[in-house]
Amino acid sequence: MPTTVETNTGMDRRTRFREYMRKLNPSLPGPMVIEAGLALSELHGSLYRTLAARADLEPDSQQIVVGGTGSGKTTELLLAQQSLSESGHTLPFYIDISVETDLSTLSSGALLASFGIHLARHFRDLDIPKTLPKEVRVKISKAAQKVVEFARGKNESIWVPDSDQPDEVDFGEDDEGEPGRFVLHQTPGKLSPRFPAIQRDIAGILEPLAEFLSVLRQRQLDVIAVFDGMDRLLSPEKFWAVADQDFRALRRLNVAVLAAAPISVLYGNGRMVSEHFDRVHHIAALNPNPDEDTALTEVLIHRGAVDAMDSSGMDRLVRASGGVLRDLISLARDACETAYVEGLDRVTSANIESVVGQLGESYLRGLGTKQLQSLRELAEDGSFDLSQPQNLELLFTRRVLEYSATDFRVHPSLAPLIPE
Amino acid sequence: MGEFKSQAAFEIGLRLDVRGDDSFTWIVVSGTDLKDDDALEGFTMDLGLTTERAVAVVNAEALSAEELVGLLQKAPEEITVLTGLDDRDESFWSALDINRSGLVRPGALLLWLAPQGINNLCSFAPNIRSFVGGSMIALQPDGSAFSQTERADRIRELENHYGKTSSDLVRDIEGGGSPEEPQIIEWLILLGRGDLA
Numbered sequence: 001m002p003t004t005v006e007t008n009t010g011m012d013r014r015t016r017f018r019e020y021m022r023k024l025n026p027s028l029p030g031p032m033v034i035e036a037g038l039a040l041s042e043l044h045g046s047l048y049r050t051l052a053a054r055a056d057l058e059p060d061s062q063q064i065v066v067g068g069t070g071s072g073k074t075t076e077l078l079l080a081q082q083s084l085s086e087s088g089h090t091l092p093f094y095i096d097i098s099v100e101t102d103l104s105t106l107s108s109g110a111l112l113a114s115f116g117i118h119l120a121r122h123f124r125d126l127d128i129p130k131t132l133p134k135e136v137r138v139k140i141s142k143a144a145q146k147v148v149e150f151a152r153g154k155n156e157s158i159w160v161p162d163s164d165q166p167d168e169v170d171f172g173e174d175d176e177g178e179p180g181r182f183v184l185h186q187t188p189g190k191l192s193p194r195f196p197a198i199q200r201d202i203a204g205i206l207e208p209l210a211e212f213l214s215v216l217r218q219r220q221l222d223v224i225a226v227f228d229g230m231d232r233l234l235s236p237e238k239f240w241a242v243a244d245q246d247f248r249a250l251r252r253l254n255v256a257v258l259a260a261a262p263i264s265v266l267y268g269n270g271r272m273v274s275e276h277f278d279r280v281h282h283i284a285a286l287n288p289n290p291d292e293d294t295a296l297t298e299v300l301i302h303r304g305a306v307d308a309m310d311s312s313g314m315d316r317l318v319r320a321s322g323g324v325l326r327d328l329i330s331l332a333r334d335a336c337e338t339a340y341v342e343g344l345d346r347v348t349s350a351n352i353e354s355v356v357g358q359l360g361e362s363y364l365r366g367l368g369t370k371q372l373q374s375l376r377e378l379a380e381d382g383s384f385d386l387s388q389p390q391n392l393e394l395l396f397t398r399r400v401l402e403y404s405a406t407d408f409r410v411h412p413s414l415a416p417l418i419p420e
Numbered sequence: 421m422g423e424f425k426s427q428a429a430f431e432i433g434l435r436l437d438v439r440g441d442d443s444f445t446w447i448v449v450s451g452t453d454l455k456d457d458d459a460l461e462g463f464t465m466d467l468g469l470t471t472e473r474a475v476a477v478v479n480a481e482a483l484s485a486e487e488l489v490g491l492l493q494k495a496p497e498e499i500t501v502l503t504g505l506d507d508r509d510e511s512f513w514s515a516l517d518i519n520r521s522g523l524v525r526p527g528a529l530l531l532w533l534a535p536q537g538i539n540n541l542c543s544f545a546p547n548i549r550s551f552v553g554g555s556m557i558a559l560q561p562d563g564s565a566f567s568q569t570e571r572a573d574r575i576r577e578l579e580n581h582y583g584k585t586s587s588d589l590v591r592d593i594e595g596g597g598s599p600e601e602p603q604i605i606e607w608l609i610l611l612g613r614g615d616l617a
Binding site: 014017018021022025026027028029069070096098099102103104229232233234326327330331333334337340341354355356358359361362363365366367396397398 | 423424425427431434435437438439440443444445446485486489514515517518519520521522524538539540541542543544546547549550551552553554555556
């Protein structure tokens with residue numbers, strides 16, 4: 001039975017429409033969506049439970065969640081984190097790496113650095129060191145320092161003998177009488193966005209991380225790293241350049257990993273990246289036919305759209321979304337907003353067609369001749385050659401939607417706008 | 421190729437208002453003369469009047485993606501119009517797109533883009549495009565761009581439509597009436613009484 005919502009009667013028009021906007025906000029951050037009760041946890045089956053169960057039962061497992069932009073990956077990762085937290089014997093850290101550092105210059109070690117910072121912060125916030133024996137406290141303190149240096153970089157004075165200096169330099173002597181000087185040496189950190197990629201000794205950070213983990217495991221807590229944001233590294237090569245060493249290191253530390261990955265790992269050379277993971281979960285586009293599947297209609301009902309429009313309007317939005325969750329919510333929001341600006345009390349079919357056209361127009365922009373040709377061919381005879389780079393790009397940018405390994409379709413709001 | 425929906429600044433302001441103050445919203449505002457400083461000034465003024473909030477303008481022309489992220493997070497609640505994006509290249513848009521989470525902020529972000537800038541966004545920044553969705557609006561010249569004759573004609577049109585004079589309108593609003601309809605708000609702005617909007 002779909003969830004029903006209270007009908008908003010008696011409110012003035014602006015307040016009523018503001019409430020629609022609040023519930024139909026496609027750019028609300030994932031944690032706020034869940035906190036507001038707007039997420040339908042079973043939308044993708046019980047994916048988040050599957051993620052959580054494996055991470056819980058296999059402490060060194062590594063799973064990736066793959067799907068196009070706006071498919072709901074972040075929500076599933078957050079729900080998995082929530083489920084793991086509630087278990088009482090796991091400690092999941094959700095890390096949106098793109099918030100913590102400049103992802104476009106991401107290098108090996110950055111994921112470990114961020115993970116280490118979260119671990120250290122957890123110890124500090126819960127005041128764990130106070131409960132530990134002194135010798136362990138000292139180890140943890142040193143480990144924390146090493147983690148921060150690894151992440152943020154460090155400045156240190158280094159003695160440089162005069163033998164290494166040009167002849168005109170003369171700055172005094174060291175303790176043993178050898179002339180030289182102190183030089184400030186800056187070691188960049190892994191999370192410092194100002195510096196280009198630098199190869200670091202990842203092995204050097206493992207011991208400090210192991211110190212933290214050892215304390216937690218003595219408290220019967222298994223640590224799990226949930227990495228979000230890396231799906232925006234659109235190419236499998238970029239994703240793997242970042243993830244490879246760090247994920248291997250986390251496996252050595254027996255830390256389970258859940259991560260968002262780009263959809264490109266499912267196709268072509270990207271499949272080699274997928275093979276490194278214990279499980280690859282693909283969030284495909286949902287069924288956009290409301291007569292066959294009510295899931296997307298339930299999303300709209302759960303978010304209060306039934307107060308703003310009739311069921312035929314919701315059906316039209318579901319079809320026009322192509323099964324892309326964010327597009328569905330965006331269309332519903334835009335339709336309500338258009339009705340409001342036009343002085344209407346409820347969304348009309350004209351409002352809906354208008355916003356569907358706008359969404360299609362946004363997908364149409366920036367398309368080149370080859371891409372338009374590919375879209376025409378897909379629309380006309382269903383052919384879609386994944387070996388062609390422009391076709392993969394159409395997939396990554398969601399002009400083409402994947403419903404299964406063999407079912408690809410032009411986004412329905414774009415399809416009518418493709419020039420002949 | 422079709423066009424995006426054409427709207428005046430106050431209508432865009434109405435959209436921002438109904439979306440709420442902390443809406444994490446993204447909108448692309450497009451037009452052919454967006455390099456015109458007067459157009460930008462008029463737009464931000466009308467936007468501020470309609471939303472009753474301050475509107476900041478940030479020129480991203482010489483900023484790296486990282487610098488832009490840092491700047492936008494300094495005043496994350498502010499409605500901000502982002503200019504200087506039209507000539508940015510693929511690597512900039514890609515970096516911005518990859519770091520999309522860093523751009524997420526409660527205050528509305530309006531990307532001031534000419535058609536080519538929109539093409540670049542849609543080509544190189546699919547994650548940002550997903551956030552914007554269909555919120556791409558062609559800026560319609562509104563009252564601030566009308567000549568005196570055009571303004572007078574439009575006011576006369578509105579008076580005939582509503583069957584009242586401009587003085588009657590102002591008296592009604594000052595007496596406690598609520599200008600909810602977009603055309604009423606437009607009328608007030610044309611009269612220079614955006615304060616009542």
